[in-house]
Amino acid sequence: MPQTSVINDLLNAITDNRLFGERRKPKRMSRKDLTGLIDALLSGLGEASSIERAAEFLRAYRDLDSAGRTFVFRTLAADYGPEPDRLSEAARDYVERPDARTATALREAAEPRRIEVFRRLNQVTGGTQALVAMRCELLERLANHPDLWTVDDDLRRMFEEWFNRGFLLLREIDWQTSAAILEKIIRYEAVHAIRGWDDLRLRIDVPDRRLFGFFHPRLGDEPLIFVEVALTADIPGAIGPILAHERRPIDPSQATTAVFYSISNCQEGLRGISFGAFLIKQVATDLAAELPNLKSFVTLSPVPGFARWLREEVARPTSAVDEPTRTLLSGFDVGWLEDPARAKAAEAALMPLAAHYLIEAKDERGRPVDPVARFHLGNGARLEQVNFAADRSERGLGTAHGVMVNYRYVLADVEKNHEAFANDGKVAAASAVARLARSVKVAPREASDAVPQLPPPAASSRETDDVSA
Structure with missing residues (x-):
């Protein structure tokens, strides 16, 4: 079922009941209409009136088309941040008198007004579900509307509090x-x-x-x-x-x-x-x-970024991927695993490169490039074993040439490994995997290395909190 359909069904379930009244015909909403609806929601002091107005907002949101919902998010981003005059005054007061009272006033003044909008929507029965569904749609819009990141940041921070352990x-x-x-x-x-x-x-x-x-x-x-x-x-x-x-x-x-x-x-x-x-x-x-x-x-984990990384390495003029390996990779097709000679050559080439990728390949923040590795190593696991031809599915072959990995959780070492990874970027790895990685000598990247921009993998793992595929 398409995601938009799921979200609409959820909002219908939340808003189509006796408390919220019958569903009305869709209508276009002007900026004035929307601002009036939000201001009414924020002005409701009593619990009953606040819930009623929150339900009214959800009904109106449900009846909007995609452009209308984008309009809602952009209005929240542009018009419902902190009040500038109040924030400036609170900041001046804190600089002049840095005490607990002025610090509290500054913190309250710095809070975007849309935060209170979300709190009041959460009071409605099913409001938490509605907000989670709304963030789905917000995330879809971030690429084309980067101005909405502030709204997403506010929702994410609220969810971190509401969904803590x-x-x-x-x-x-x-x-x-x-x-x-x-x-x-x-x-x-x-x-x-x-x-x-x-x-x-x-x-x-x-x-x-x-x-x-x-x-x-x-x-x-x-x-x-x-x-x-x-x-x-x-x-x-x-x-x-x-x-x-x-x-x-x-x-x-x-x-x-x-x-x-x-x-x-x-x-x-x-x-x-x-x-x-x-x-x-x-x-x-x-x-x-x-x-x-x-x-x-x-x-027993996938390695969703390995094939993409390897294609980029092959494309680099100074890559240490040797010519036989380049030829081998260019010849990968549907039946290569069924040819014993080609499979043996692939294993000899891929296993060291996979180990190197998992331990040495880093993103711009110095973290492992592979999202699944980043997740498990960040949790304190140890890179235990790299497995050849472990996932022969179409996705496994397409994203990792069939390679899978075992990460091991030794409960007594989890905290130590996590601290070493978080503080120093150190990857805990079994000696056999570390030896494989050291056998690869990749030349340093040079400014002249022009790597073609490759499309993202056909599919990626949903095995991390960062990656949702």
């Missing part, structure tokens, strides 16, 4: 969970598609498979993020056996490894709000308490 509810999702939630799990899974009810059952209704999700009281049965877990006898090197329909489940008491093989963010409107780190650590802690035989907690 203290409000999140961890639930295990199994075959007895309501069909409404299970349908959403099928729809939201974005790393390894769930192909219907039978496929879902094999992921949640067998002894060695688990699924956990975070929920929020204000969003009801809407999952925020969920993780799929396989209980195995060793660290897996490919996704095929994990997802295979024809396999023999093992007794959980015999498992030594918990594999987080798919992590999916569900709410696009909450992009940038961190849930994944809390979820993995909580699930690992709970599973360790339930199954003391578990010794390893690892992921």
Whole structure:
């Protein structure tokens, strides 16, 4: 279902009830009409009048077309920031008398008025859902309307407060969970598609498979993020056996490894709000308490930026990618894995380059280029193992030439690894992976290196809080 249709259905559900009255015919809204509606919302002092006016705003927003909704966001950005005169006066008072009272007055004066608009919309039953849905549409507009970043920044900061770890509810999702939630799990899974009810059952209704999700009281049965877990006898090197329909489940008491093989963010409107780190650590802690035989907690993760990075490296005149590897890469086609000689040559070329990419390739802020690596390493995991031909799906081959990675969460080392990564940019990596990375000698970039601008990957992982694909 298209995202806009989902948002409209949500707003209809919120606003089409007895409290908010019957749906009215769509109409065009002038700037004067909109300003009057917002000012009325802000002027309501009583709780009942505030809720009524918030409902009126949501009804009006629902009835607008795409251009009208853009108009709402631009009005909020342009006209409902801090009041300049009040802010200037508060700033002067603080400079003259820097005490607690003037500091409080300055903080209050610096708050954009649209923040109070969002607070009042949140009072409506279903208002939190409406705001999350509205941010979906706001995010879609940022590329063409950069002036809206202030509105997005305000919403994101509010969501960080409303959706902090203290409000999140961890639930295990199994075959007895309501069909409404299970349908959403099928729809939201974005790393390894769930192909219907039978496929879902094999992921949640067998002894060695688990699924956990975070929920929020204000969003009801809407999952925020969920993780799929396989209980195995060793660290897996490919996704095929994990997802295979024809396999023999093992007794959980015999498992030594918990594999987080798919992590999916569900709410696009909450992009940038961190849930994944809390979820993995909580699930690992709970599973360790339930199954003391578990010794390893690892992921089986995609490497969504590897193929793109490699194409850019090949395009650089000073790249250390040698001529045989260039020839090999240019010959990749649908059947290269089925040719033993080509597959062997590809493994010898790709494994060191993948290790180098994960450890050494950095963005302009000095962070790992790969979003999934950035997520897990930032959470304190260790880069444990790089796996060749681990994902033979069309997406896996297209975005990473089939490479997948195991990140290992050693609970006693998570905090230490996180601090080293956050403070010094140090990547925790197993010695074998570090040796692979060191074997690649990439020449430094020069100003004259002209790298063609490549299109984004065909698909990217939803396995991070930063990346939603």
